[in-house]
Structure formats: structure tokens, C-alpha cells
Amino acid sequence: MKYCAALLMVVMFSSCTWLTTNNQQIGQAQLKNFETRTIDAPFDAVYLAATEALFDLGYQIRHSEKASGVIMGEQYYNYTESVYLGKGVYDRQDKKKVFELTLLIKPEDKKSTNVRIKTSVDGQPKLNKDAIDKVWVYIDRQVMMASPPEKPTKGRKSTQTPAVQS
Incomplete structure (x- = not known):
């Protein structure tokens, strides 16, 4: 009976560990799909929109090279940490x-562009879904604002009423 209970405990703990590690890991294909999107706009418009998006979100543009389609931005967070020195003494x-x-922007054709976003903290790759989502929203907004309104087609009458002359 003791062996059965011990075996049951081992199985329970190992399954809990397996569930937590598998839920936190994201596959390489899923990661690339999350980081990469196609935007229906020409390369120049998307590159400008991405630069403005980083700027609007408070990133400092550290490096940009339009020929290769790379934009790198960074934000600095200052914080204070208490370090235990021993015998109840802490140092601040x-x-x-x-x-x-880091954004990699590549033209797919004349009217669409692929964008891939990678995140890192202190030089170490680390996925930050919230930051990536914010950048996508800002890029989409910038592209929509930059695109000109549709022109009316020939033969279509204006819906505006003529001004009354007095």
C-alpha cells in the first residue's frame, strides 16, 4: 500500500511539472507566426509606419537601415534593488x-510587406507578447493614416448637394 501511494504521488507531481512546462513553451512555428505578419501596404509606407510606431511607443531608435529593412529600438527601465550584505545590512x-x-521588414510584392518583430531583455532573447501586440496596433494605425482615401471612379455622381447661391 505504501508503494502504491508513493507511486501515485510521483505520477501526480511529474504530471503537474509536465503540464506547467508544456503550457509555457511555444513552438518555433507558433512563435514565427506570432512574430510575423503581412501588411497590405508598400515597403516604404510600412518602414515609415514602423519607425513612427517605435517612436510613438517611447523607444529610442538605436539602428535603422532601410536597404536591409532593419529597425532596432530600445527602452531603458531604471529600478532599485536591495542587496543583502550580511548581518542585517542591505545596500541599495x-x-x-x-x-x-528588432523589426525586419521585407517587401513581398509592390503592395504588400512582411514584418517580423523580435524582443529581448538585456541582450537576451525573450518573448514579450504585449509589446509585440502594441507595435502591431501602432503600425496598422500608421499605415491606415498614411494611405490616401479612395478616389471616386469615373461616371459616379457626387453625393454632395450644390451650394445655394443668393
Whole structure:
């Protein structure tokens, strides 16, 4: 009976560990699908929109090269950390964390462009879904604002009423 209970406990703990590690990991294909999108706009418009999106979100543009389609932006977060020195003595240390976004923008054809976004913290790759989503929203807004309104087609009458002359 003791062996059965011990075996049951081992199975329960190992299944809990398996569930938590598998739910947190994202596959390479899923990651690439999340990071990459196609935008229905020409390369120049998307590149400008991506640059403005990073700027609007408070990133400093560290590097940009239009020929290769790369834009790198970074934000700095300052924080204070208490370090235990021993015997009840703590030291306060000011630290800086660097959050980086890298965008790779490639033209697919004349009217559509692929964009891929990678995130990292202090130079180490780390997925930040919220930051990526914010950048997508801003890029979409910038592209929509930059696109000109549709022109009326020939033969279509204006819906405006003529001004009354007095």
C-alpha cells in the first residue's frame, strides 16, 4: 500500500511539472507566426509606419537601415534593488534594464510587406507578447493614416448637394 501511494504521488507531481512546462513553451512555428505578419501596404509606407510606431511607443531608435529593412529600438527601465550584505545590512543599488525590439521588414510584392518583430531583455532573447501586440496596433494605425482615401471612379455622381447661391 505504501508503494502504491508513493507511486501515485510521483505520477501526480511529474504530471503537474509536465503540464506547467508544456503550457509555457511555444513552438518555433507558433512563435514565427506570432512574430510575423503581412501588411497590405508598400515597403516604404510600412518602414515609415514602423519607425513612427517605435517612436510613438517611447523607444529610442538605436539602428535603422532601410536597404536591409532593419529597425532596432530600445527602452531603458531604471529600478532599485536591495542587496543583502550580511548581518542585517542591505545596500541599495540602482540598476538599468534594457528592453529591445528588432523589426525586419521585407517587401513581398509592390503592395504588400512582411514584418517580423523580435524582443529581448538585456541582450537576451525573450518573448514579450504585449509589446509585440502594441507595435502591431501602432503600425496598422500608421499605415491606415498614411494611405490616401479612395478616389471616386469615373461616371459616379457626387453625393454632395450644390451650394445655394443668393
